Amino acid sequence: MELIRLTATDLPGDVEEALRQAWEREEEGSPAKSALMTILENVKMARKDSLPLCQDTGVATFYVTLPHRLPSGPVVDLIRKAVREATRLSYLRPNAVDSLTEVNTSDNVGGETFPVLEFAYHEKPSIVVDLLLKGGGCENVSAQYTLPDMSLKAERDMEGVKKSILHAVFRAQGNGCPPGIVGVAVGGDRAKGYGAAKKALLRKIGEKPEKEEVAIWEEEIRKEANRLGIGPMGFGGRTTLLGVHLDFLHRHPASFFVSVSYMCWACRRRRLIWEGERGAFV
């Protein structure tokens, strides 16, 4: 429960700092600057009063890493219970709608997709839970490209990857609540591509990827996206993206997917590490 409360109400420091720097860069008196000012004020108010900083608390997505041989069942039950409790206490908006009957379950629990639970295993004794809250507006502008895509003059190379990402950012305009962060997966099948793109959003802004060449591409794509001039809220301005996080997956020789997961400025993520009797938030 505390993990959910913290994630919904307390924007991570790296995101807040990136937004503050974006605010500094915008022109005095511009709509972009005033939007960022409101955003920063909102972040502070939400933290102080322990209120969800955005009303769209999205689909709660939990990435759980367990020690080998530990069953996942009890963790699933615990997470669902916490989600119900967090919804009752208004930290989460009830978002789970049955697609057939149109009925909102009112407690954010529904089938296999509310909340989203992903399990992995490691050789350590600790339990690690990463929570990501991503709203529907930015999820809607996420996109997947199949290269080559000649409408974008995008071939199967890094130039093609870059053009695909820039197209996603251009097409999103202000609808994904920029300045945003894009998680990108190159390769994989369609499903794994989108999954990995979303998971890439767990990385902190400014945290370098393992390979130096990837860091250079990320920086180049971010700079070019910011040249599009879409700006905060799509009002026009200097910062459209705060970060680009690339991930590379193995792919079938026939397929070359570029999956782009667009995250709004309210990149709400938190990690809980549970070791022995004690849990710590990172």
Add this chain to the structure above:
Amino acid sequence: MKTIVLPLNEAAVKALKVGEVVLLQGKIVTARDRAHKWLYETFIGKKTPPSPEDLVAYERIKMCLAGGAIYHCGPIVKESKDGWEVIAAGPTTSEREEPYEAPIMQHFSVRAVIGKGGMGKGTLRACQEVPAVYLHAVGGAAVVAAKKVKRVLEVFKLNFGMPEAMWVFEVEDFPAIVTMDAQGESLHEEVFRHSEALFCKLISG
């Protein structure tokens, strides 16, 4: 900064220009995907016959919307013994309502549509005809927006679920910026065209 009191008259709405920051006072009605579809199909397109309860809601909604404002918002609202308390109430993406907005604006004489991301040609045309404006609130700034809601006056279609119900808010100094006006100007169109030219240059380079 300009204070505007709802409902708005024709002269007041025509005086608003793209880029102006406004502070709203009065009644605003939330409506998002299901509410738009319901309003359109039941009362305008007449695809589905209204229930007796729908007809009662319609009369109330008509009064709230005449010269008033629709807010694209799915809030977090808490029920307490003193009534409803608004916890978080930022805007949702407006473009999904594009298929319904113009006929709804015409039918109910809506003078302000509040949301985020801007809207398309149909809504822009309706802004000129009704006349009306599109007001952009800051996406994600839900606590700031919620603090400007003084009271929940009414709620309709709660069976749509909390985010999709139509909440009638009384607001004080609710901040927004005019991004589409009754003269047919749209900041969104301008940013789109500008970024389109730059995008084309980047991909051909």
